[in-house]
Amino acid sequence: MATVQVDIVTPERKVFQGEADIVIARGVEGELGVMAGHIPLVTPLKTAPVRIKQGDKETLIAVSGGFLEVRPDKVNILADTAELPEEIDVERAKKAKARHETILKRLDKTDKDYLRHKRALERAEVRLQVANSKS
Incomplete structure (x- = not known):
């Protein structure tokens, strides 16, 4: 399965950088899943968990606000705030x-x-x- 590069950043720091099979986020129009080869888009994000699936592993990141930018090979999340579970x-x-x-x-x-x-x-x-x- 092809993967997509994922970067989640806030004004203060880079919260996550890695590869994913699928990224699931909640935009203002609803929830969307992004895989490698997805059509380009930009959408504002709602306050919600972002799910990053890598094989059998799933990482949840608390994201509030910001934007999701999708390109066929990369997902950028520019968030107002973002936190990993352990933080x-x-x-x-x-x-x-x-x-x-x-x-x-x-x-x-x-x-x-x-x-x-x-x-x-x-x-x-x-x-x-x-x-x-x-x-």
Whole structure:
């Protein structure tokens, strides 16, 4: 099976570099899988885990925001933030999740801070999902 080169970078660092059989990411239009030979495209990403499959091995990376750029032989993810499972502070993510859930219960959807807390809650939930994948 042909592989595709994958680079995941944030403004601060390169989080992942390697080969994959398939990369699965959630764009604003929905989830998509990218394999070698895929047609070129660029799409904004939602806050969600990115799955990188290499044979029997699967790596999950917590990604929030950014863009997915696909070329036939390469996938670039330019993310606002990205974390590998072993980099995630689970207790901190649990506290953030609880804090933002509590705040969102008090806010109306028209409140100016509603969207900011909703996005922070999504990031905490994705971080916990990815951290739990390492077990």
